[in-house]
Amino acid sequence: MAGFGVRSEERLATCEVRLQELFREVVTHFDCVVLCGHRSKADQDAAVRDGKSKTPWPKSKHNPVVSLAVDVGPFDRPAFPIDWEDRERLSLFAGFVLGVSRIRGIPIRWGGDWDGDTQVKDNDFDDLVHFELIS
Numbered sequence: 001m002a003g004f005g006v007r008s009e010e011r012l013a014t015c016e017v018r019l020q021e022l023f024r025e026v027v028t029h030f031d032c033v034v035l036c037g038h039r040s041k042a043d044q045d046a047a048v049r050d051g052k053s054k055t056p057w058p059k060s061k062h063n064p065v066v067s068l069a070v071d072v073g074p075f076d077r078p079a080f081p082i083d084w085e086d087r088e089r090l091s092l093f094a095g096f097v098l099g100v101s102r103i104r105g106i107p108i109r110w111g112g113d114w115d116g117d118t119q120v121k122d123n124d125f126d127d128l129v130h131f132e133l134i135s
């Protein structure tokens with residue numbers, strides 16, 4: 001049974017308990033890595049500057065002290081930790097996460113389908129490792 005490494009656990013610990021529950025379940029089936037939980041003002045400013053986020057501090061769901069968003073991607077050994085070019089695999093992983101979240105009753109939104117219509121080609125800003133609580 002797979003589990004998270006130390007860095008992933010540290011990042012996940014900054015997130016709302018339902019996100020922790022969700023991804024602790026996910027990782028037992030689909031090896032993955034937590035890239036970001038809570039984001040400080042400096043980190044958020046950098047994310048916006050680098051084009052990784054469109055949301056200025058403090059409006060991102062990564063910004064509350066208990067983060068309402070988490071960035072998690074499928075672990076990829078050759079392209080460690082994640083193959084950012086492999087949109088299909090990122091989407092496969094996200095579909096798995098969405099399935100587990102639905103079964104567990106944890107309402108989340110994925111950054112590859114912001115409007116939640118299950119269509120992925122109409123997404124105007126891809127953030128394929130981003131998952132956030134809807135409520």
Ligand SMILES: [Zn+2]
Nearest residue numbers: 069070071130
């Ligand atoms: Zn994110």
